Amino acid sequence: MGKTIIEKLWENHIVHQEEGKPDLLYIDLHLVHEVTSPQAFSGLRMKNRSVRRPDRTFATVDHNVPTVNRFTITDPVAQNQMETLRKNCQEFGITLADIDSPEQGIVHVIGPELGLTKPGMTIVCGDSHTSTHGAFGSLAFGIGTSEVEHVLATQTLWQAKPKTLKVQIDGELGEGVLAKDVILYVLAKHGVNFGTGHIIEYCGSVIENMTMEERMTVCNMSIEGGAKAGLVAPDDTTIEYLRGRKYVPAGEEFEALSTQWKKLASDEDAVYDKEIHIDGSEIAPMVSWGTNPGQTAPVTGRVPFLNECKTENDKRAVESALAYMGFSEGQKISDIEIQKVFIGSCTNSRLEDLRMAAEIAKGRKVHKGVQAIVVPGSQAVKVLAEAEGLDQIFLEAGFEWRDSGCSMCLSMNADVVPAGEHCASTSNRNFEGRQGAGARTHLVSPAMAAAAAVHGRFVDVRKLEAAEAVH
Amino acid sequence: MAGLKTFTGKAAGMDRVNVDTDQIIPKQFLKRIEKTGFGQYLFYDWRFLSDGTPNPDFELNQPENAGASILVANENFGCGSSREHAPWALLDYGFKVVIAPSFADIFHQNCLKNGMVPVKLQEAEVRYLLEQTQNQPYELTVSVEDRTVTDSKGFKAEFPLSPYWQTMLVNGWDEIELTLQMEDSIVNYEESAR
Numbered sequence: 001m002g003k004t005i006i007e008k009l010w011e012n013h014i015v016h017q018e019e020g021k022p023d024l025l026y027i028d029l030h031l032v033h034e035v036t037s038p039q040a041f042s043g044l045r046m047k048n049r050s051v052r053r054p055d056r057t058f059a060t061v062d063h064n065v066p067t068v069n070r071f072t073i074t075d076p077v078a079q080n081q082m083e084t085l086r087k088n089c090q091e092f093g094i095t096l097a098d099i100d101s102p103e104q105g106i107v108h109v110i111g112p113e114l115g116l117t118k119p120g121m122t123i124v125c126g127d128s129h130t131s132t133h134g135a136f137g138s139l140a141f142g143i144g145t146s147e148v149e150h151v152l153a154t155q156t157l158w159q160a161k162p163k164t165l166k167v168q169i170d171g172e173l174g175e176g177v178l179a180k181d182v183i184l185y186v187l188a189k190h191g192v193n194f195g196t197g198h199i200i201e202y203c204g205s206v207i208e209n210m211t212m213e214e215r216m217t218v219c220n221m222s223i224e225g226g227a228k229a230g231l232v233a234p235d236d237t238t239i240e241y242l243r244g245r246k247y248v249p250a251g252e253e254f255e256a257l258s259t260q261w262k263k264l265a266s267d268e269d270a271v272y273d274k275e276i277h278i279d280g281s282e283i284a285p286m287v288s289w290g291t292n293p294g295q296t297a298p299v300t301g302r303v304p305f306l307n308e309c310k311t312e313n314d315k316r317a318v319e320s321a322l323a324y325m326g327f328s329e330g331q332k333i334s335d336i337e338i339q340k341v342f343i344g345s346c347t348n349s350r351l352e353d354l355r356m357a358a359e360i361a362k363g364r365k366v367h368k369g370v371q372a373i374v375v376p377g378s379q380a381v382k383v384l385a386e387a388e389g390l391d392q393i394f395l396e397a398g399f400e401w402r403d404s405g406c407s408m409c410l411s412m413n414a415d416v417v418p419a420g421e422h423c424a425s426t427s428n429r430n431f432e433g434r435q436g437a438g439a440r441t442h443l444v445s446p447a448m449a450a451a452a453a454v455h456g457r458f459v460d461v462r463k464l465e466a467a468e469a470v471h
Numbered sequence: 472m473a474g475l476k477t478f479t480g481k482a483a484g485m486d487r488v489n490v491d492t493d494q495i496i497p498k499q500f501l502k503r504i505e506k507t508g509f510g511q512y513l514f515y516d517w518r519f520l521s522d523g524t525p526n527p528d529f530e531l532n533q534p535e536n537a538g539a540s541i542l543v544a545n546e547n548f549g550c551g552s553s554r555e556h557a558p559w560a561l562l563d564y565g566f567k568v569v570i571a572p573s574f575a576d577i578f579h580q581n582c583l584k585n586g587m588v589p590v591k592l593q594e595a596e597v598r599y600l601l602e603q604t605q606n607q608p609y610e611l612t613v614s615v616e617d618r619t620v621t622d623s624k625g626f627k628a629e630f631p632l633s634p635y636w637q638t639m640l641v642n643g644w645d646e647i648e649l650t651l652q653m654e655d656s657i658v659n660y661e662e663s664a665r
Contacts, residue, residue, distance in 0.1 A: 015656050015657055016653055016656045020633075020635060022633070022635060024653065026660050026661075026664070035501050035554075036553065036554065038504035038505075039505065039506045042505075047647075049647070064502070077502040077503070078502050080504065081502050081504060084504050126553060126555075127553055128551065128552050128553040128577060142553040142577055143577070143580075144553055144554075144555035144580060145506075145555040146581065146585065146646075149647065150646060150647050150650065153647050153650075154647065154650045155657065156650060156657060158635075160633065162576075192489060192547060192550060193546070193547045196573065196576060223577075226547065226576065228576050228577075292489050292491070292550075313488045313546060314488075316486075316488060317488050410493075410498045410552075411498060412499070429491075429493070429551060431491045431494065432493070432494060432516065433493060433494070433497055433516045434498070437497075437521075
């Protein structure tokens, strides 16, 4: 019987295997940021331990950084956390893309951008959205701080082998339907724990036709379905993306690696523990209406009625979401008014995302009473976007153009949504209070977010001109 | 870390599904660089009203739940962010055990690494426990050695726990110390992978 890419990656990294124990896996790349690492470094210090492979460890600051006046950090606790990372990286010999570095950015944006992320690797980070790197055919997953400490000390992790789950998306996406809509559709259809205990492989024509940035958007939200990781087999698209990047070998070595990478693809007769099949042509632009990413509907749809809930737990979840979001049953998505727009986060802050939003923003104006911010995923993305004039398009339309960071995805910095306000957000979580106490988040694609900024409510990007004629 | 063989304590019920780690410990409290002191912020947005006073409707603020050390929760507990601040906050508040029909993977792992026991029971069993915790103090005994949860009324349920984690929890072992003893295997791997 053939093997899935998941099994191949797993087996390639086993350091030690023993009956009755999890497998000891080798970790090829460890990404570190300021929020989930301080306690791990102090753990090392307490036991007089060192970092085993600083050369396989790379750090940046992203969660706490301001997106305006980035060198003026007013929160002393945040300042201390960033200063602590700085000291830790110095003491343990780890490369840090600090706040003043042109390489600084959201950890899941800069890893691929710099070519640190490569196919066939095991990649971890103290951050659940590490699944993003799976887009390159790597086994990438989020870990807690104890595990961060374990990887720093040993470059390994004890892991029980998860099950395999194939998510095959065939057909073709309609006009205006983006990668974000695809993953939101999967979550709307299969819920927020369909992937628990599994690693997902995404495949099918829709995934094959996606760019690397689109694949990253899909893999990014695997964790929102409860999966340990999500990945896509490396192909020519992957190889062309990586060619010439800073930490990717060049010349013959690259060609040799490329050949190896392609062999990682799942064998044709490989068997998965579970399979999900989706017809891509059924997917519409999606908008989350509730307080978990599975509570999502097409822009043409509505919030459910309580009597449509299949289980008692489902009903309980819908009831509490409606109360928090200030909605009544059956509310139409197109009637939701929004006050904030956030275009950014490790899900949707790359150059293509910004281009798609700018396309909508071009020649239009942000609706009265709406504050819309655009936060590039990295300083490198910012430079590229400015080189093609995207910043000017946004600024002319009334959007704010910021510096890179996690920003309003989790609002650890000053970018907060006030209580009761609705935010069209290209981020990944619509949990209660995520964007601020009482803030009401709606997860959407960059195009849908830009369109919402212009109209002050959700409109179908596929019918944008028509919608404008009405208003 | 101290070992944990058997534990008896008061159980508090929290009948909510998909409780995410943003609720367990909201992001504004993640800026500390220590592992301690997070208990005061546990479930902050639910536990306190906007003026900072305790929310009288919140489960853990009910008088019968004062001093609870076992949390009985509902499905997909601990979903979302990988923040280990979530188990740190639960531990610092006084919880030693969380019981639920299902847990998110990273949270489950984070509990084990901190010596907190994530107990997975059948839905009907959890439903029974949630009912028992309603409006009255209720005590449970959790045995890591036997992998059982029992009460004084004859309730007994078994929970899954791998032999590996059972040993780690009972003895309170440091996982890094164990791994460092495997230096030879790690070196071998590094040499063969090059």
